[in-house]
Amino acid sequence: MVNFVHKMKIGLVLPPSDDILYLDVFGVNLPPTGLAYLAGFLKESGYEVFILDMSSQKMGWSEFDKILSIEKPDIVGIYCALTRIKQAMNAAEIAKQNQAFTVLGGPEPSINDKIFFTNPFVDAVVRGEGEFTFLDLAKHIEGKAGLGTIRGLTYRDKNRVVVNSKRPLIQKLDSLPFPPWHLFPTHKYRLFNKLSLLSIASSRGCVYNCDFCAVPHMYQYIWRGRSPENVVDEIEYLMEKYTPSIVFFSDDSFMVDFERVEEICNEILKRKLEFFWFCLARIDLSINLMNKMKKAGCVALLFNIESHMMNNKDVVEHAFKNAKRAKIFGIANFVFGFPRETYDACLEKIRFITNVNADHAMFFRNVSGGYLNLSTLTAIEKMAYRRFYLRKNYILNHIKQAYHNFKPEINHRGLALHYIKWFFETILYINQLH
Ligand code: B12
Ligand code: SF4
Numbered sequence: 001m002v003n004f005v006h007k008m009k010i011g012l013v014l015p016p017s018d019d020i021l022y023l024d025v026f027g028v029n030l031p032p033t034g035l036a037y038l039a040g041f042l043k044e045s046g047y048e049v050f051i052l053d054m055s056s057q058k059m060g061w062s063e064f065d066k067i068l069s070i071e072k073p074d075i076v077g078i079y080c081a082l083t084r085i086k087q088a089m090n091a092a093e094i095a096k097q098n099q100a101f102t103v104l105g106g107p108e109p110s111i112n113d114k115i116f117f118t119n120p121f122v123d124a125v126v127r128g129e130g131e132f133t134f135l136d137l138a139k140h141i142e143g144k145a146g147l148g149t150i151r152g153l154t155y156r157d158k159n160r161v162v163v164n165s166k167r168p169l170i171q172k173l174d175s176l177p178f179p180p181w182h183l184f185p186t187h188k189y190r191l192f193n194k195l196s197l198l199s200i201a202s203s204r205g206c207v208y209n210c211d212f213c214a215v216p217h218m219y220q221y222i223w224r225g226r227s228p229e230n231v232v233d234e235i236e237y238l239m240e241k242y243t244p245s246i247v248f249f250s251d252d253s254f255m256v257d258f259e260r261v262e263e264i265c266n267e268i269l270k271r272k273l274e275f276f277w278f279c280l281a282r283i284d285l286s287i288n289l290m291n292k293m294k295k296a297g298c299v300a301l302l303f304n305i306e307s308h309m310m311n312n313k314d315v316v317e318h319a320f321k322n323a324k325r326a327k328i329f330g331i332a333n334f335v336f337g338f339p340r341e342t343y344d345a346c347l348e349k350i351r352f353i354t355n356v357n358a359d360h361a362m363f364f365r366n367v368s369g370g371y372l373n374l375s376t377l378t379a380i381e382k383m384a385y386r387r388f389y390l391r392k393n394y395i396l397n398h399i400k401q402a403y404h405n406f407k408p409e410i411n412h413r414g415l416a417l418h419y420i421k422w423f424f425e426t427i428l429y430i431n432q433l434h
Helices: 021-026 033-044 061-071 082-097 107-111 113-118 131-141 228-241 258-270 287-295 307-311 313-325 343-353 374-389 392-405 408-413 415-431
Strands: 009-014 048-053 075-079 101-105 124-126 153-157 160-163 195-200 246-249 276-281 298-304 329-336 360-365
Touching: 009 033, 009 061, 009 082, 021 360, 021 374, 021 415, 033 048, 033 075, 033 131, 033 195, 048 061, 061 082, 075 082, 075 131, 082 101, 082 107, 101 107, 101 131, 107 113, 107 124, 113 124, 113 153, 113 160, 124 131, 131 153, 195 228, 228 258, 258 287, 287 298, 287 313, 298 313, 307 313, 307 343, 313 329, 329 343, 329 374, 343 374, 360 374, 374 392, 374 415, 392 415
Parallel strands: 009 048, 009 075, 075 101, 101 124, 195 246, 246 276, 276 298, 298 329, 329 360
Antiparallel strands: 124 153, 153 160
8 A cells, every 4th residue: 555645634533423322321432433444544545644432522503613613624524323413414514614524324324425515515425334435535536537437436526426436345454444443532432430441343234134224225235244353453452552441342233253253262262362342233133142252351341222132032032041141241331213103112121121131231222213203202212211220120230240241360450440430320320310
């Protein structure tokens, strides 16, 4: 890859999000993984990059405007998902007023590119994987490429919107640089309000095709995994350079290939790396693999419980039971407000989750709307937190088990005690949610 310094400056922005209850309950603030890989790639390609994580820094619009007027970026790239549409549009408007070329990327613009051009301040949208499309766009701004030739780009050409052809996916994910986290406000990325947290994506895409999900469209129904060696090299780099207390695998679908997950664990164990991590998991994950993951430092598994799984309570229950046996926290993720989902169906979901013996539950709202409006969904979300967490037996059992979930060898960092303190505070917080 070319490695010389261009004069151009690129600002990458994470706008604030609408859906924040789970952040407060869990004291969690997850890093923007996609922007981090993009930043690493653009930097390595010779561009000056700065990050504005408005979400984590609780940055207001006037501060955002002020920073742009000082930094004077040539291009402002804005991440956008469902929960950040209004905010991404607002960011584009301010960036445009500061004479930058504005480009949106991330899941929502990838699947609904055209609607973003109803906003006159959006110049272009990058669909799907961002690295090479953004690089070509930067070359265009430098006068070295025409917009019409950039694959993966949708752009405004006077009064019409032009959708260029798809960009082929990156063949070797191992060749991408590791994220330059020092450009990000890493002190804000936290779990349980305290533990420092960074993320890694060991693969991209997914082989499944759930109808509500953006991932298959973003990544052309293809899954690509990095080699276990390259993944663990990045973990070593994270631990040496940034020393996070815990690492989150924020892959779209981490467990497509169970064998590769096992190889990653073997590589971690071979290199004797001692760190804690957590990831999204499939409910058919075996107890043997859970045990191996535990040995390699995994402390929590996030299971997305989709509505159809509620017909299969035994399988879901089994997954949480296995997680308990492996001494890993089993966390259930639930979304309320799918299209056609009724109030009663949401109550049924709450009953379900209080009966499958999960260690934790995280609840989200579908902010794009269905039958139920957002204020009803917010009330349901709060009710779900209360009904799940404010159960006497659950609280007592959870405390008993919590200490044993952290590997004693690395527990000298005080994780277990901190966790228990956080747990009590959380129960008190949820108790006052109405
Ligand atoms: C991990 C994850 C979570 C985690 C943590 C989120 C986090 N902050 O890390 C948890 C479990 C908490 C979560 C929760 C939710 N999530 Co989520 N999540 C993901 C997931 C699987 C991975 C994100 C990731 O880090 N990927 C790895 C990086 C490397 O990939 P990437 O982000 O896609 O980045 C690449 C490109 O998108 C592009 N790109 C990214 N940013 C930018 C910016 C610019 C300017 C450009 C040009 C390009 C670009 O380039 C990057 C590198 O190639 C995504 C799937 C996805 N791919 O987005 C869903 C996803 C983002 N989540 C989604 C949703 C809906 C939710 C929830 C609302 C609940 C739900 N499941 O319905 C909640 C609410 C979150 C919130 N309040 O914002 C949807 C968003 C749909 C949409 N149309 O926008 C996604 C796409 C999954 C889906 N089911 O469709 N999520
Ligand atoms: S398994 Fe997960 S990532 Fe894959 S299509 Fe379904 S919801 Fe999306």
